[in-house]
Amino acid sequence: MKTVFIWTLATAGWAAESGEVEAPSSAEDEEVEEIVVTGTRSARPLGESPVATKVITAEDLVDSGAEDVGDALQMVPGVDVQQGFLGSTVRLQGLDPEHVLVLVDGQRVTGRAGGAIDLSRIPVDSIERIEIVEGSGSALYGSDAMGGVIHIITRDPESETRIYARARGGTLSTIDLSAGVEGGADEVQARADLGFHTNEAVDRDPSTAATTGSGNVQGQGSFRVDVDPSSDVTLSALASYSRLDRDGVDEADSGAVFERTNLQEELRTTLETRWVPDEQTVLSAHAGWSAFRDQYLSDQQGSNALDSFADTRDQLGQLTVQIERFYGAHALMMGVEGLAEWLTSERLAEGVGQRQRGGVFLQDEWRVVDGDTKFSLLPSARLDGDTSFGAVPTARLAARFAPVEPLALRVSVGTGYRAPSFREQLLLFENPGSGYRVDGNPDLQPEQSRQLNGSLEWTPGSAFTLLGSGFFHDVDQLITVTTASEEPGLTLFSYNNVARARSAGGEGTLELRPVGWLELGGSYTYTDARDLTLERELEGRARHRGTASLSVDIDPTDTRLTGRAGLVGRRSFYSDPDDPEATVVRPEGYAMVDLRAEQRIGRSFGAFAGVDNLLDEGDALLTPLLPRFFYAGLRADVTLSRSARATRGTP
Amino acid sequence: MIRSLFPLALVGVGLGGLLGCAKSLEPDPVADTAASVQQVVVDGVVELLLDATDEYAWVPYSFADAAVVDEGLEHVRFQRYRVALAEGTSVARLPGADLDEPIDLDALEWLSDAAAPVEDEDYAMFEWYAYDHASHTLAPKDERYVFRLSEGAEGYVVLVFDDYYDDAGTPARLSMRWTSVTEAR
Numbered sequence: 001m002k003t004v005f006i007w008t009l010a011t012a013g014w015a016a017e018s019g020e021v022e023a024p025s026s027a028e029d030e031e032v033e034e035i036v037v038t039g040t041r042s043a044r045p046l047g048e049s050p051v052a053t054k055v056i057t058a059e060d061l062v063d064s065g066a067e068d069v070g071d072a073l074q075m076v077p078g079v080d081v082q083q084g085f086l087g088s089t090v091r092l093q094g095l096d097p098e099h100v101l102v103l104v105d106g107q108r109v110t111g112r113a114g115g116a117i118d119l120s121r122i123p124v125d126s127i128e129r130i131e132i133v134e135g136s137g138s139a140l141y142g143s144d145a146m147g148g149v150i151h152i153i154t155r156d157p158e159s160e161t162r163i164y165a166r167a168r169g170g171t172l173s174t175i176d177l178s179a180g181v182e183g184g185a186d187e188v189q190a191r192a193d194l195g196f197h198t199n200e201a202v203d204r205d206p207s208t209a210a211t212t213g214s215g216n217v218q219g220q221g222s223f224r225v226d227v228d229p230s231s232d233v234t235l236s237a238l239a240s241y242s243r244l245d246r247d248g249v250d251e252a253d254s255g256a257v258f259e260r261t262n263l264q265e266e267l268r269t270t271l272e273t274r275w276v277p278d279e280q281t282v283l284s285a286h287a288g289w290s291a292f293r294d295q296y297l298s299d300q301q302g303s304n305a306l307d308s309f310a311d312t313r314d315q316l317g318q319l320t321v322q323i324e325r326f327y328g329a330h331a332l333m334m335g336v337e338g339l340a341e342w343l344t345s346e347r348l349a350e351g352v353g354q355r356q357r358g359g360v361f362l363q364d365e366w367r368v369v370d371g372d373t374k375f376s377l378l379p380s381a382r383l384d385g386d387t388s389f390g391a392v393p394t395a396r397l398a399a400r401f402a403p404v405e406p407l408a409l410r411v412s413v414g415t416g417y418r419a420p421s422f423r424e425q426l427l428l429f430e431n432p433g434s435g436y437r438v439d440g441n442p443d444l445q446p447e448q449s450r451q452l453n454g455s456l457e458w459t460p461g462s463a464f465t466l467l468g469s470g471f472f473h474d475v476d477q478l479i480t481v482t483t484a485s486e487e488p489g490l491t492l493f494s495y496n497n498v499a500r501a502r503s504a505g506g507e508g509t510l511e512l513r514p515v516g517w518l519e520l521g522g523s524y525t526y527t528d529a530r531d532l533t534l535e536r537e538l539e540g541r542a543r544h545r546g547t548a549s550l551s552v553d554i555d556p557t558d559t560r561l562t563g564r565a566g567l568v569g570r571r572s573f574y575s576d577p578d579d580p581e582a583t584v585v586r587p588e589g590y591a592m593v594d595l596r597a598e599q600r601i602g603r604s605f606g607a608f609a610g611v612d613n614l615l616d617e618g619d620a621l622l623t624p625l626l627p628r629f630f631y632a633g634l635r636a637d638v639t640l641s642r643s644a645r646a647t648r649g650t651p
Numbered sequence: 652m653i654r655s656l657f658p659l660a661l662v663g664v665g666l667g668g669l670l671g672c673a674k675s676l677e678p679d680p681v682a683d684t685a686a687s688v689q690q691v692v693v694d695g696v697v698e699l700l701l702d703a704t705d706e707y708a709w710v711p712y713s714f715a716d717a718a719v720v721d722e723g724l725e726h727v728r729f730q731r732y733r734v735a736l737a738e739g740t741s742v743a744r745l746p747g748a749d750l751d752e753p754i755d756l757d758a759l760e761w762l763s764d765a766a767a768p769v770e771d772e773d774y775a776m777f778e779w780y781a782y783d784h785a786s787h788t789l790a791p792k793d794e795r796y797v798f799r800l801s802e803g804a805e806g807y808v809v810l811v812f813d814d815y816y817d818d819a820g821t822p823a824r825l826s827m828r829w830t831s832v833t834e835a836r
Contacts, residue, residue, distance in 0.1 A: 254816045255820035256820025256821060257820065261676055263674070295673075295676040297678065300819060303685050305824075307678065487732075490787075491787050583785075
């Protein structure tokens with residue numbers, strides 16, 4: 001675990017200089033505290049980070065039975081996952097998916113469809129943990145992080161030689177296969193993963209020709225090499241490729257039926273290095289390039305008048321260099337980031353768009369009081385300059401106050417922004433079958449937000465955690481679709497910075513471990529998200545949501561039973577997106593219940609079975625959930641050789 | 652160490668071979684296979700399907716020839732949802748989309764297009780449809796239209812619209828029926 005390694009060196013230096021904290025003294029100590037990196041762009045123990053962070057561990061992923069990141073996030077308190085025919089997207093604190101920045105190992109995920117990253121195309125197999133930071137992260141990450149950041153962190157390869165594989169079959173003709181191998185020596189470790197998934201399309205309303213959920217055939221592979229040329233330098237290189245074939249049937253209001261085929265490919269490469277020249281300094285650099293190609297064919301049945309094909313290619317280059325330096329009670333961090341993005345598509349007015357953005361960010365983590373009572377401040381600021389809309393400054397002030405050991409109060413106030421997407425700026429797209437055309441607006445400005453987040457965490461021991469939090473977002477210059485002109489059969493839409501929205505709410509989470517073999521959890525989230533322009537609730541948000549979970553370990557048989565429930569209250573949907581007098585539909589709330597049992601067989605093997613969406617909730621129109629789904633599978637994890645280095649383990 | 656990394660390197664090379672191997676979904680260019688005009692006559696009623704999907708080109712139609720004709724020879728022109736009247740043609744709009752309903756020609760109020768129509772309201776056939784703003788779909792109104800051709804010199808026809816969409820759901824492929832109106836009607 002190089003993250004732990006680097007943190008150990010750096011924090012030890014910080015502690016030694018300030019004389020205020022004790023550095024971990026052994027490998028065991030390192031494993032006690034879970035390390036997070038997203039809230040501060042630097043490795044910190046989860047409990048000490050001034051920015052509240054939710055973490056899904058590798059163990060959580062196994063317990064959930066999740067196959068992809070969209071699945072994995074579904075039962076996380078406060079995280080609002082939407083399923084649709086184009087996959088899974090996520091809202092945070094009432095803000096839309098385009099206001100959520102998704103990172104994989106620090107690199108932006110490209111290929112947004114309708115403004116949202118489809119999280120179902122990211123498999124969980126090689127993930128070490130997922131960090132979720134709610135509230136604006138623009139002061140460190142720039143655009144898109146208004147609602148928060150979802151950071152997917154893949155597992156470091158270990159030097160022990162290890163082979164792992166998993167196979168799962170289920171209803172809906174579902175097959176999941178994944179396998180990987182890792183190993184190496186003290187200085188070089190490598191890992192290779194392959195995965196395959198297929199499921200048939202879902203039709204929740206046989207009275208129409210349209211399918212509800214798409215059929216999918218997905219394959220992916222990744223290869224990563226880590227090199228430690230010396231004790232204070234690490235190098236890491238990763239290449240991954242994924243391909244997703246998706247098909248379904250759409251039906252327009254005119255009665256036109258289309259066979260839809262969607263082929264998405266993503267290639268991602270990253271090169272990362274960290275250098276700890278002395279105990280007070282951490283230097284890191286990250287270079288990444290990702291390419292996303294989306295071929296979309298819509299084939300009208302009985303005619304070819306409305307056939308359409310789009311080949312969209314999105315490329316993103318990212319270079320980040322940052323330095324963290326510890327001075328007494330201060331941890332200063334500064335960095336620069338450059339982004340270059342290219343998009344080619346027939347649906348752009350000029351066929352191709354490109355833009356570049358550069359940013360510089362600064363942060364000071366100041367441990368003002370660091371005794372039995374702890375108080376730390378975290379001011380941070382970032383200035384971005386973009387070739388299409390100019391400069392955007394953002395800032396955040398976060399604080400953590402722990403008056404006594406088990407109690408921690410966190411507060412953050414800051415600003416955020418989202419750059420207009422290429423599609424919003426440059427799109428030229430006509431859909432005569434549905435009677436509309438969309439024209440981009442090159443004069444769009446970034447959306448701006450102000451936010452306040454606060455949380456109170458009480459963890460008197462490992463058996464009990466109570467968390468309460470609140471949030472407030474005020475967003476203006478929101479880019480929204482507006483009707484440019486309306487003629488019968490062809491409404492012309494465009495984009496404008498005209499809308500305002502506000503999202504406020506709170507969350508309570510309780511986790512209990514009364515005995516070693518039993519874990520209980522529950523949460524409630526209240527979200528009041530309003531469109532201030534149209535003076536109505538924002539579409540699709542449930543005011544009331546909750547989660548419940550139960551895990552039981554049966555030691556004699558080495559069996560683990562898991563139950564999870566996600567409760568979603570009524571949501572508002574409108575017949576017209578920009579008409580304040582539009583008809584409102586408020587479907588009943590629903591409960592997603594998942595059950596799972598896993599039987600370990602020796603040290604290296606396991607068998608599992610489960611059911612998702614036990615109550616078979618969902619419908620074809622407003623709640624397009626996958627229907628009740630049964631599955632069973634086997635896993636294997638065999639370590640062939642061990643090295644001294646491999647004892648560090650994975651937290 | 653090199654031996655232990657060799658299998659991993661092989662996997663890496665294999666992974667590299669995957670890049671860019673996906674097929675292209677782009678279909679071969681195919682002309683629109685749907686007929687631009689379909690017309691049959693059943694018991695004196697002309698059942699007409701007319702392709703008016705072009706955003707800019709008008710489709711000229713002559714009731715006298717019961718055919719799409721060259722520009723300038725038409726009685727009416729169609730372009731998507733718009734219907735324009737040629738010079739000398741006027742129209743009367745009557746409730747009820749029933750061709751067999753009796754018509755009193757002397758009682759009709761005749762409408763013509765504006766001299767140089769620009770706005771949709773300038774056309775006498777403005778809003779022969781009902782427009783659903785939520786679904787962006789058109790449906791013919793429950794009306795029939797009596798056309799006076801060449802100021803009556805070429806007679807009269809009565810027409811009803813059946814659909815704005817063809818069976819495949821393509822918009823602006825207009826289905827209509829028309830027949831001649833005699834004095835006896």
